[in-house]
Amino acid sequence: MAALLIKNFLRTKGFIFGLLILFLSGLTSLYIGKHFLEKNHEIVKKTAHFQQENIDRYVQNTKEMGSLLYYIRFGLSNQASNLAGLSIGQRDINPAVMSVTIRNLQEQKYNTDLMNPMYQLIGNLDFSFVLLYLFPLIIIAFGFNLVSEEKEEGTWSLVLSQAISPLKMLLIKMGIRYVSVLAVLLLLFFIAKLYLQISFDVAFIAYIVNSLLYVSFWFCAVWLVVSFHKNSSQNALILLTSWVLLTIVIPASVNAAIVHLYPAPEAFSTVLESRDGYHTKWDKPKEPTIQKFYQRYPQFAQFKHPDEADYSTLWYYAMQQAGDDEAATQANALKEKLRKRDALSTTIGLVIPTIHTQLMLNSLSLSDMRNYLNFNEKLQEFHERKKLYFFPKMFSNVPILQENWKIFPLEYFQDKADVQWLRAILPLLIISMLCVLWAQKNFIKNNTLNRHL
Amino acid sequence: MRFTILKILSRQVLISTLKNKSTIVLIGIFNILIIAALFSGYSAFRQQQASVKDHSHEVRERWENNPDKHPHRMAHYGYVVFRQKFPLSFFDFGMDSYLGNAVFLEAHRQNTVNFSEASLSNGLLRFGEISAGMILQVLLPLLLFFWGFDLIARERENGTLRILLTQGISWPELIVGKALGLFYLSLSIFTPAIVIGFILLASNNSGLHNSQAFGQFSVLITSYLVYLSIISLLAVYVSAQSSSSKAALIKLIGCWLVFTLILPKISQVAGQSLFPSPSKIAFDTKVEEELISQGDSHNPNDPHYKALKDSLLRAYNVDSTHKLPFNYGGYVMREGERLSAEVYNRHQEKLVSIYQQQQNAVRLTALINPFLAIKNLSMALAGTDYNTYNDFQNQVEAYRYKQAQAMNELQIKLISNKIKSSSDKSSAVSSQYWKDFPDFDYHFLSFTQVFGKEIIAIISLIIWVVGLFFLIKTTSTHLKAF
Numbered sequence: 051m052a053a054l055l056i057k058n059f060l061r062t063k064g065f066i067f068g069l070l071i072l073f074l075s076g077l078t079s080l081y082i083g084k085h086f087l088e089k090n091h092e093i094v095k096k097t098a099h100f101q102q103e104n105i106d107r108y109v110q111n112t113k114e115m116g117s118l119l120y121y122i123r124f125g126l127s128n129q130a131s132n133l134a135g136l137s138i139g140q141r142d143i144n145p146a147v148m149s150v151t152i153r154n155l156q157e158q159k160y161n162t163d164l165m166n167p168m169y170q171l172i173g174n175l176d177f178s179f180v181l182l183y184l185f186p187l188i189i190i191a192f193g194f195n196l197v198s199e200e201k202e203e204g205t206w207s208l209v210l211s212q213a214i215s216p217l218k219m220l221l222i223k224m225g226i227r228y229v230s231v232l233a234v235l236l237l238l239f240f241i242a243k244l245y246l247q248i249s250f251d252v253a254f255i256a257y258i259v260n261s262l263l264y265v266s267f268w269f270c271a272v273w274l275v276v277s278f279h280k281n282s283s284q285n286a287l288i289l290l291t292s293w294v295l296l297t298i299v300i301p302a303s304v305n306a307a308i309v310h311l312y313p314a315p316e317a318f319s320t321v322l323e324s325r326d327g328y329h330t331k332w333d334k335p336k337e338p339t340i341q342k343f344y345q346r347y348p349q350f351a352q353f354k355h356p357d358e359a360d361y362s363t364l365w366y367y368a369m370q371q372a373g374d375d376e377a378a379t380q381a382n383a384l385k386e387k388l389r390k391r392d393a394l395s396t397t398i399g400l401v402i403p404t405i406h407t408q409l410m411l412n413s414l415s416l417s418d419m420r421n422y423l424n425f426n427e428k429l430q431e432f433h434e435r436k437k438l439y440f441f442p443k444m445f446s447n448v449p450i451l452q453e454n455w456k457i458f459p460l461e462y463f464q465d466k467a468d469v470q471w472l473r474a475i476l477p478l479l480i481i482s483m484l485c486v487l488w489a490q491k492n493f494i495k496n497n498t499l500n501r502h503l
Numbered sequence: 504m505r506f507t508i509l510k511i512l513s514r515q516v517l518i519s520t521l522k523n524k525s526t527i528v529l530i531g532i533f534n535i536l537i538i539a540a541l542f543s544g545y546s547a548f549r550q551q552q553a554s555v556k557d558h559s560h561e562v563r564e565r566w567e568n569n570p571d572k573h574p575h576r577m578a579h580y581g582y583v584v585f586r587q588k589f590p591l592s593f594f595d596f597g598m599d600s601y602l603g604n605a606v607f608l609e610a611h612r613q614n615t616v617n618f619s620e621a622s623l624s625n626g627l628l629r630f631g632e633i634s635a636g637m638i639l640q641v642l643l644p645l646l647l648f649f650w651g652f653d654l655i656a657r658e659r660e661n662g663t664l665r666i667l668l669t670q671g672i673s674w675p676e677l678i679v680g681k682a683l684g685l686f687y688l689s690l691s692i693f694t695p696a697i698v699i700g701f702i703l704l705a706s707n708n709s710g711l712h713n714s715q716a717f718g719q720f721s722v723l724i725t726s727y728l729v730y731l732s733i734i735s736l737l738a739v740y741v742s743a744q745s746s747s748s749k750a751a752l753i754k755l756i757g758c759w760l761v762f763t764l765i766l767p768k769i770s771q772v773a774g775q776s777l778f779p780s781p782s783k784i785a786f787d788t789k790v791e792e793e794l795i796s797q798g799d800s801h802n803p804n805d806p807h808y809k810a811l812k813d814s815l816l817r818a819y820n821v822d823s824t825h826k827l828p829f830n831y832g833g834y835v836m837r838e839g840e841r842l843s844a845e846v847y848n849r850h851q852e853k854l855v856s857i858y859q860q861q862q863n864a865v866r867l868t869a870l871i872n873p874f875l876a877i878k879n880l881s882m883a884l885a886g887t888d889y890n891t892y893n894d895f896q897n898q899v900e901a902y903r904y905k906q907a908q909a910m911n912e913l914q915i916k917l918i919s920n921k922i923k924s925s926s927d928k929s930s931a932v933s934s935q936y937w938k939d940f941p942d943f944d945y946h947f948l949s950f951t952q953v954f955g956k957e958i959i960a961i962i963s964l965i966i967w968v969v970g971l972f973f974l975i976k977t978t979s980t981h982l983k984a985f
Binding site for chain 2: 078085089092093096097100111139140143147149157160163164166168169170171172173175179183282283286287290297298299301302303304305306308309310313314317318321325326329330332333360387392395404405408412417
C-alpha cells in the first residue's frame with residue numbers, strides 16, 4: 051500500500067513540479083545570500099583599507115594631535131554571521147561598519163549606509179523568505195485535497211474498503227509529502243552549509259530545527275483543515291486565507307500597532323539636543339563647560355584651559371562631550387523604546403508562527419534589532435575607549451609622530467546568537483500539537499479511524 | 504457588443520455572488536480592514552505632520568535665537584530639516600518607511616537623512632505594511648480571483664454554458680459581462696475606501712498642497728478603477744480558458760503569486776546585479792579622493808588656492824591678503840564650498856541615476872505585471888515614491904548650500920581681515936542676519952513632474968486593458984462551450 055502511494059506521488063507531475071519550485075527558489079535565495087555576504091565582506095575590507103590610508107594621510111599633513119583627531123576615523127565592524135546569508139533581516143538597513151571620529155557620537159551614530167529604498171521596500175528574496183512564504187504554499191497545494199480529492203473522484207469508498215484504516219492511509223499520504231518537503235529543505239541546508247560556508251554550530255542547528263518546526267506546523271495546519279472533510283475549494287480557501295493572514299495581514303497589523311503604541315519622537319529630539327548641546331557652547335562662557343567635563347572625567351582635571359585663551363583642545367572636546375551628555379536622556383529613551391518594540395513583537399510572536407519564525411531566524415543570524423542595539427552599545431564603548439586613550443595625549447599636545455599610527459586598524463564586534471531552545475521550539479511545537487489533536491477529534495467524529503466493510 | 508446583454512450578465516454575477524453569505528462577510532471584513540488602514544494611516548500621518556511641524560518650529564526658533572557671532576560659527580551650527588509627508592501619503596505608504604526623516608545640515612559636508620521607520624523597526628516591517636493602497640493592490644485582486652475563478656468554468660461544468668451560448672450571447676459578451684459583474688463587486692470595497700479617503704483628505708487642512716493632492720487623488724482613483732477592471736477581466740478570461748474551475752483557481756493564484764511576490768523580487772535581483780550601486784564607504788572615498796585632487800583650502804601652499812590668491816592680489820594690486828578690501832578667509836571658504844558641493848552633487852547624481860536604472864529594471868516589468876504598474880503609479884501619486892524623496896534630498900542640499908554660502912558672504916562682506924579667530928568679539932555680526940535668512944520651504948513635486956516619471960506604469964495599464972480585450976476578441980473563437 052505504502053509503496054503504491056509513494057509511486058503514485060512520484061508519478062504525479064504537480065508534486066515533482068512543486069518540489070522543484072521549492073528547490074530552485076531555494077537555490078536562488080542562496081545565491082542572493084552569497085551575494086549579500088560578499089558585498090558585506092567587501093565593505094568591511096574597503097573600510098579597513100581606507101581607514102589606514104586616511105590615518106596615514108592626516109598624520110602627514112596635520113601638525114597637532116587635537117586637529118588630527120578631529121579628522122581621523124576609527125571603524126567598528128558589526129561582523130555578519132554567515133547565517134545572515136540565509137536571513138538578511140535588518141542588515142540591509144543598518145550599516146555593517148560604523149566609522150567614527152572621537153568627536154561627539156550622537157551626531158555620527160545614526161548615519162546610514164547608501165541603499166536603494168525601492169529594494170528595501172520590495173525586500174530580499176533570501177532563504178527565510180522562501181521558507182516563510184513559499185514552503186507553506188507548496189505544502190498547502192500538496193495537501194489541501196488529501197481527503198476531498200478521493201471523495202470528489204469517487205475513490206473514497208474504495209479507500210474505506212481497503213485493508214488498512216483510512217486514517218492510516220491518509221497518514222501515509224501525508225507522510226510521503228512531509229518527508230519529500232523535508233528532504234528538499236534539508237538538501238537546501240546541506241548546499242547552504244557548503245556554499246555559504248556556514249559553520250555547524252549551535253546557531254545553525256537551531257536555525258535548522260526552527261525551520262523544520264515551521265514546515266511541520268504548516269503540515270499540521272493542513273492536516274487539521276482536511277480533517278473537517280470539506281470539499282477541495284473550501285479547503286483551498288481556508289488554507290490560503292490562513293496563509294494571507296499569517297504572512298501578510300497579521301504581521302503588518304502587529305507592526306502598525308507596535309509603532310502606534312511606542313512612537314519614537316525621541317529620534318528627532320536626540321538630533322536637536324546633541325546639536326545644541328555642542329554648538330551653543332561656542333558662544334557661552336568656557337568655564338562651566340570645562341567644569342562639567344572635569345566632573346565627567348575627573349582624571350583629566352590636571353589639564354587646564356590656558357587663561358584668557360580663545361581656544362584650546364580641552365575646551366573644544368569639552369564642548370563635544372556636552373553634545374553627547376545633553377542628548378543622553380533622549381538617546382537612552384530612544385534605545386528603551388526600541389527595546390520595548392522588540393520585546394513586544396517577540397512576545398506576540400509566541401502565538402503567531404510566522405512572526406516567531408522570522409524573528410527567531412533573524413536573531414540566530416545576528417540580523418535582528420537586538421544585534422543592532424548590541425552593536426550600538428559596543429560602538430559607544432569603542433568610542434569611549436578611543437576618547438580615553440587620546441584625550442590625555444591631545445590635551446598635553448603629544449607630538450603626532452610619537453604615536454605609532456599603525457596600531458589603529460578596523461576593529462570587529464562579533465555578536466553571539468543567544469539560543470534559547472525552549473523559547474525557540476515550544477511555541478511552534480505547541481501550536482502544531484494543538485492542530486494535530488483537534489484534527490484527531492475531527493477524524494474520530496467523521497469516522498475516519500476505522501475501516502467500513 | 505450589446506449593452507443590455509452586458510447589463511443582464513453583470514447583474515446575474517452580482518446577485519448570485521451576493522446570495523452567498525460568505526461574500527457579505529468577506530466584503531465586511533475587507534471594508535473594516537481598509538477603513539482601519541485608512542484611519543491608522545491618517546493618524547500616523549497627522550502625528551508625523553505635527554511632530555515635523557513642532558520640531559521644525561523649534562529648529563527655527565533656536566536658529567533665530569542664536570546671539571551675535573561670527574557667521575562661520577552659524578554655518579557650523581547649521582540647521583535640521585525633517586521630512587514632510589504628502590497629504591495623500593496615508594492612502595499608500597509606498598516606500599515611506601524606508602526613507603530617512605531627519606537631516607542635519609552644516610557647512611562643508613552633506614549628512615545622510617537618518618531615522619527611517621525601518622531603522623527603528625525589528626524586522627516585522629519586512630512582512631509589509633497594511634495601507635489602503637496595499638489592500639487594493641494585493642489583497643483585493645486575490646478576493647476577485649476567488650469570486651471570479653468559476654464564473655465561466657462552473658457554468659461549463661454545470662452545462663449551463665451551452666444554453667447561454669445557444670441563446671445568441673457571444674463569447675466576448677459573456678466574458679466582458681461577467682467581468683463587469685466582478686468589477687461591480689470590487690466597487691463594494693473600493694467605493695467606501697475612496698469616500699473615507701476623500702473625507703480624510705478634506706479634513707486635513709494643509710493649505711497649498713491640498714488642491715494638488717485632490718488632483719492626484721482623482722488620478723489615483725481612475726488608475727485603481729483601470730487596475731480593478733484588468734483584474735476582473737483577467738479572472739473571467741482565465742476562467743473561460745481553463746478546462747475546470749479547479750484549474751482556473753490554480754492558474755489565478757499562480758498569477759497572483761507571480762505578480763505580487765515573485766516577479767518584483769526577481770526583477771529587483773536582476774536590477775541589482777545589472778547595475779551595482781556603491782556602498783557609502785566607496786562613495787565617500789571617491790568624493791574625498793576627488794576633493795583632495797582638487798585642492799585643499801586649508802593648505803596655504805595648495806596650487807589651486809595659491810593661484811586664486813595670486814590672482815586676487817594682482818587684481819586688487821596689494822601684496823598681502825590682509826590688505827584686500829574683503830575678508831579673504833571667507834572668500835576661500837566660499838570657493839571651497841562651491842567646489843566640494845559640485846563634486847558631491849556630481850557623485851550624488853551618478854548614484855541617483857544608478858538607483859533609477861535599478862528601479863527601471865523593476866518598472867519595466869510593469870509591462871508584464873499590472874500589479875507593479877499600479878504600485879508604482881499609486882506610490883508616485885501618494886507622494887511616497889523615490890522621486891519625491893530624491894526631490895526632497897535635492898531641495899535640502901540646495902538649502903544647505905545656500906545657507907553655508909550666505910554665511911560665507913556675510914564673512915566676506917562684514918568681517919575684517921585682521922581678525923584671527925572667530926572668538927574675537929569684533930567678529931560678531933548681528934543676530935538680525937539669522938532672522939533674515941529664510942526658513943527651509945519645502946514644496947512637493949508638481950503634478951506634471953509626478954506624472955511624467957510614471958509614463959511606463961500608465962502605458963502598461965493601458966496595454967493590459969487593450970491587450971485583454973484583444974485576447975478576448977481573438978481567442979474566444981477557440982473557447983469550448985463544454
